[in-house]
Amino acid sequence: MIEELKHISAEMNAILPLFLEGNSVTGLFLPTGPSAKFKALAIEAKSILDEELGRLNNYSTGLMNAASSGSQSFIGGPSYATVEEASELVLAGARAVSRKYNRATVSDNPQNSRSYVHQDRISALIAINESAWDFRRLVELCRELNVVAANRCHLSTAMLLRTILNHVPPVLGCETFDQVANNYGGPKKDKSFKEIMQRLQGTIRKIADMHLHSPIRDREDVPTAVQVDFASELDVLLGEVIRVGGSGKGTK
Known part of the structure; x- marks a missing residue:
């Protein structure tokens, strides 16, 4: 799951060069194809984060908030800043999942445990x-x-x-x-x-x-x-x- 999230983050970053110059009102905009891919990646990342960290985790919430606020403010889908922010949120979520698994990893000396062999x-x-x-x-x-x-x-x-x-x-x-x-x-x-x-x-x-x-x-x-x-x-x-x-x- 951690590697999947990192891959999604990288794919989001790969979308950034696909933004096009608009006019003075619209600014940078994302064509329909890359915009659809970004939304699919965001939903996929949210599904993984929800499964690993619970449905109310901050990373999923932040990801959806970023995606929705960007799409409302710019013609043609998410803004450049939205894609950047979403990529970083997915990467941060991957680190949170990694910490979760690290805490669950077996330890030679778990706290408050008696050694079987002294x-x-x-x-x-x-x-x-x-x-x-x-x-x-x-x-x-x-x-x-x-x-x-x-x-x-x-x-x-x-x-x-x-x-x-x-x-x-x-x-x-x-x-x-x-x-x-x-x-x-x-x-x-x-x-x-x-x-x-x-x-x-x-x-x-x-x-x-x-x-x-x-x-x-x-x-x-x-x-x-x-x-x-x-x-x-x-x-x-x-x-x-x-x-x-x-x-x-x-x-x-």
Whole structure:
């Protein structure tokens, strides 16, 4: 829509050289063909602006006022000044639409939002220098998880959580996250840790798989933030990954 408005503004500007010299009474005037094109462009621009900014937006109102006042004052359609003003109003409207979309663009840190992954965990992963593992992808997964969770993208939150579960087991000496949940540290060690991991394995993986693999149905249900809130369990997992992976214990 923004590019369409810019194109309309440019087309209006292209009409300006088509004005002809009249007499001392009429001054510059626009022939019938270009005048009709200008009116069509103005209506098209108004339709786009109304759709994007609402019917009572200032740009549409100003555009129609400019067009109507020009056509009443000059023979043969809009005045030269009217076309100039309309072109600038359409361009200003395009900037307003652009600002609207920019405000709606996802942000890494929306105001008043709690980070799904605490920044301390991400900083600790970045700070690991000597390790058998490259944590750059894990850092990016955590960063993107914060973005989607903060912007209420709950399906993406579940899918990124599942990806992290698939990504980290080798750091903990396991091939799969199922092994982390059931065997990490041996059968009698780290019982509390394993119970937390079992919640991740038994719940978030199933939630993510349900949304990833379900075909479309006649009626759908989408997840809420409550359904994908495993931030505390993930924090425990990342803490252990940092402890082991940053201590030189992790091996390839």
